[in-house]
Amino acid sequence: xxxxxxxxxxxxxxxxxxxxxxxxxxxxxxxxxxxxxxxxxxxxxxxxxxxxxxxxxxxxxxxxxxxxxxxxxxxxxxxxxxxxxxxxxxxxxxxxxxxxxxxxxxxxxxxxxxxxxxxxxxxxxxxxxxxxxxxxxxxxxxxxxxxxxxxxxx
Numbered sequence: 001x002x003x004x005x006x007x008x009x010x011x012x013x014x015x016x017x018x019x020x021x022x023x024x025x026x027x028x029x030x031x032x033x034x035x036x037x038x039x040x041x042x043x044x045x046x047x048x049x050x051x052x053x054x055x056x057x058x059x060x061x062x063x064x065x066x067x068x069x070x071x072x073x074x075x076x077x078x079x080x081x082x083x084x085x086x087x088x089x090x091x092x093x094x095x096x097x098x099x100x101x102x103x104x105x106x107x108x109x110x111x112x113x114x115x116x117x118x119x120x121x122x123x124x125x126x127x128x129x130x131x132x133x134x135x136x137x138x139x140x141x142x143x144x145x146x147x148x149x150x151x152x153x154x
Contacts, residue, residue, distance in 0.1 A: 007128035010100060014073045015088040016080050021066065023097075024128060030063040030153055031124040032146055034137075035103045037117045039071045039079035039089075043139050047119070048085055050143035055086045063150045068092050069117060103135075123149055 007027075012020040023031070034051065036044040051058075051065055058065055065087040071079070076089035090097065098104045098117060105118040119137040122130055123146060132149045134142065 005129050008100065008124065008130070009128075010097060013090050013092060013096060015066070015090045016073065016076050016085075017088060019088055021088060021090055023124070026064050026066075026124070027128050028126055030061070030126055030131070030150055031128075032058065032063060032065045032121060032150065033068060033097075033101070033124065034065070034119075034121040034146075035068045035098065035101065035117050036119055038069060039075045040082075043119070044069070045079075045083060047137070047139045047142065048079070048083055050139065051087065051146075052083065052085050054143050054147050057147055058150060061147070061150045066090055068097050070095060070098065121146055123153070125153060 008023045010023040012022045015021045034047065036047055038044055048067060067087065067089045070092055072093060073091040076091055080089055092098055095104060101122060103118050103120045104115055106113050107116045118135060121134040121137055123132040125131040131153060
Protein backbone atom coordinates (compact mmCIF):
# COMPACT_ATOMS: atom_id res chain seq x y z
CA UNK A 1 0.00 0.00 0.00
CA UNK A 2 1.26 3.50 -0.73
CA UNK A 3 2.77 5.23 2.24
CA UNK A 4 1.26 8.25 4.03
CA UNK A 5 -1.49 9.00 1.55
CA UNK A 6 0.72 9.48 -1.48
CA UNK A 7 -0.94 9.22 -4.92
CA UNK A 8 -0.96 5.74 -6.42
CA UNK A 9 1.10 5.16 -9.56
CA UNK A 10 0.89 1.89 -11.47
CA UNK A 11 2.24 0.49 -14.71
CA UNK A 12 -0.11 0.20 -17.68
CA UNK A 13 -1.99 -3.10 -17.70
CA UNK A 14 -4.19 -4.71 -20.35
CA UNK A 15 -7.92 -4.13 -20.05
CA UNK A 16 -11.13 -4.73 -21.93
CA UNK A 17 -11.78 -2.70 -25.05
CA UNK A 18 -8.20 -3.14 -26.32
CA UNK A 19 -7.06 -0.68 -23.66
CA UNK A 20 -3.98 -0.45 -21.48
CA UNK A 21 -4.73 1.41 -18.28
CA UNK A 22 -2.83 2.80 -15.32
CA UNK A 23 -4.45 4.16 -12.19
CA UNK A 24 -3.01 7.61 -12.83
CA UNK A 25 -4.99 7.77 -16.12
CA UNK A 26 -8.04 8.58 -14.01
CA UNK A 27 -6.58 11.55 -12.09
CA UNK A 28 -8.77 14.59 -11.89
CA UNK A 29 -11.83 12.55 -10.92
CA UNK A 30 -12.64 10.04 -8.20
CA UNK A 31 -12.06 6.39 -9.11
CA UNK A 32 -13.60 3.21 -7.71
CA UNK A 33 -11.40 0.13 -8.09
CA UNK A 34 -13.09 -3.11 -7.18
CA UNK A 35 -11.03 -6.28 -6.89
CA UNK A 36 -12.91 -9.53 -7.31
CA UNK A 37 -11.74 -13.16 -7.25
CA UNK A 38 -12.89 -14.53 -10.61
CA UNK A 39 -14.92 -13.82 -13.76
CA UNK A 40 -18.27 -15.59 -14.14
CA UNK A 41 -18.63 -16.73 -10.55
CA UNK A 42 -21.87 -15.96 -8.67
CA UNK A 43 -20.59 -13.34 -6.19
CA UNK A 44 -18.35 -11.63 -8.72
CA UNK A 45 -21.16 -11.49 -11.26
CA UNK A 46 -23.56 -9.97 -8.71
CA UNK A 47 -20.95 -7.40 -7.68
CA UNK A 48 -20.25 -6.38 -11.27
CA UNK A 49 -23.97 -6.16 -12.00
CA UNK A 50 -24.51 -3.94 -8.95
CA UNK A 51 -21.83 -1.50 -10.13
CA UNK A 52 -23.28 -1.69 -13.67
CA UNK A 53 -26.78 -0.92 -12.43
CA UNK A 54 -25.55 2.17 -10.56
CA UNK A 55 -23.06 3.23 -13.25
CA UNK A 56 -25.06 6.28 -14.38
CA UNK A 57 -25.18 7.50 -10.76
CA UNK A 58 -21.40 7.13 -10.44
CA UNK A 59 -21.04 9.04 -13.74
CA UNK A 60 -23.28 11.85 -12.44
CA UNK A 61 -20.96 12.06 -9.43
CA UNK A 62 -17.96 12.33 -11.80
CA UNK A 63 -16.55 8.98 -10.71
CA UNK A 64 -15.01 6.29 -12.92
CA UNK A 65 -15.13 2.57 -12.10
CA UNK A 66 -12.70 -0.23 -12.95
CA UNK A 67 -12.86 -3.90 -12.00
CA UNK A 68 -9.72 -5.96 -11.44
CA UNK A 69 -9.04 -9.67 -11.22
CA UNK A 70 -6.27 -12.05 -12.23
CA UNK A 71 -8.28 -13.36 -15.19
CA UNK A 72 -7.09 -12.83 -18.78
CA UNK A 73 -8.32 -10.03 -21.05
CA UNK A 74 -10.16 -12.66 -23.14
CA UNK A 75 -11.99 -13.91 -20.05
CA UNK A 76 -12.77 -10.30 -19.06
CA UNK A 77 -14.09 -9.49 -22.55
CA UNK A 78 -16.52 -12.43 -22.38
CA UNK A 79 -17.57 -11.57 -18.81
CA UNK A 80 -18.09 -7.88 -19.63
CA UNK A 81 -20.02 -8.63 -22.83
CA UNK A 82 -22.28 -11.20 -21.17
CA UNK A 83 -23.27 -8.75 -18.42
CA UNK A 84 -23.00 -5.49 -20.38
CA UNK A 85 -20.48 -3.88 -18.04
CA UNK A 86 -19.95 -0.25 -19.11
CA UNK A 87 -16.64 0.03 -17.23
CA UNK A 88 -13.25 -1.53 -18.04
CA UNK A 89 -11.95 -4.71 -16.44
CA UNK A 90 -8.20 -4.84 -15.93
CA UNK A 91 -6.38 -8.15 -16.37
CA UNK A 92 -3.90 -8.25 -13.48
CA UNK A 93 -2.43 -11.62 -14.43
CA UNK A 94 0.93 -10.81 -12.77
CA UNK A 95 -0.75 -9.46 -9.61
CA UNK A 96 0.78 -5.98 -9.98
CA UNK A 97 -2.32 -4.11 -8.80
CA UNK A 98 -3.23 -6.88 -6.37
CA UNK A 99 0.15 -6.44 -4.71
CA UNK A 100 -0.05 -2.63 -4.75
CA UNK A 101 -3.39 -2.76 -2.94
CA UNK A 102 -2.49 -5.80 -0.80
CA UNK A 103 -5.54 -7.87 -1.73
CA UNK A 104 -3.94 -11.31 -2.16
CA UNK A 105 -4.82 -13.24 0.97
CA UNK A 106 -4.88 -16.83 2.14
CA UNK A 107 -8.35 -18.28 1.63
CA UNK A 108 -10.02 -21.58 2.42
CA UNK A 109 -11.35 -23.30 -0.70
CA UNK A 110 -13.10 -26.60 -0.10
CA UNK A 111 -10.96 -27.34 2.91
CA UNK A 112 -7.58 -26.40 1.43
CA UNK A 113 -5.67 -23.17 1.75
CA UNK A 114 -5.08 -21.14 -1.41
CA UNK A 115 -3.87 -17.63 -2.16
CA UNK A 116 -6.52 -15.52 -3.87
CA UNK A 117 -8.04 -12.09 -4.17
CA UNK A 118 -9.93 -10.93 -1.12
CA UNK A 119 -12.96 -9.04 -2.47
CA UNK A 120 -11.98 -5.43 -1.82
CA UNK A 121 -12.92 -1.98 -3.09
CA UNK A 122 -10.95 1.27 -2.99
CA UNK A 123 -12.17 4.80 -3.59
CA UNK A 124 -9.44 7.13 -4.82
CA UNK A 125 -9.94 10.86 -4.71
CA UNK A 126 -9.25 13.14 -7.69
CA UNK A 127 -5.55 13.35 -6.76
CA UNK A 128 -5.14 9.54 -6.80
CA UNK A 129 -5.04 9.02 -3.04
CA UNK A 130 -7.07 6.40 -1.20
CA UNK A 131 -10.08 8.11 0.34
CA UNK A 132 -11.86 4.94 1.53
CA UNK A 133 -11.34 1.21 1.43
CA UNK A 134 -13.59 -1.78 1.96
CA UNK A 135 -12.10 -5.21 2.65
CA UNK A 136 -13.77 -8.62 2.91
CA UNK A 137 -16.66 -7.13 0.96
CA UNK A 138 -20.09 -8.68 1.16
CA UNK A 139 -21.85 -7.97 -2.14
CA UNK A 140 -25.43 -7.06 -1.06
CA UNK A 141 -25.63 -3.27 -0.60
CA UNK A 142 -21.93 -2.76 -1.31
CA UNK A 143 -22.18 -0.76 -4.56
CA UNK A 144 -24.74 1.52 -2.89
CA UNK A 145 -22.39 2.12 0.07
CA UNK A 146 -19.54 2.96 -2.32
CA UNK A 147 -21.76 5.38 -4.25
CA UNK A 148 -22.68 7.11 -1.00
CA UNK A 149 -18.99 7.50 -0.15
CA UNK A 150 -18.37 8.97 -3.63
CA UNK A 151 -21.12 11.51 -3.06
CA UNK A 152 -19.63 12.41 0.33
CA UNK A 153 -16.32 13.22 -1.39
CA UNK A 154 -18.21 16.06 -3.04
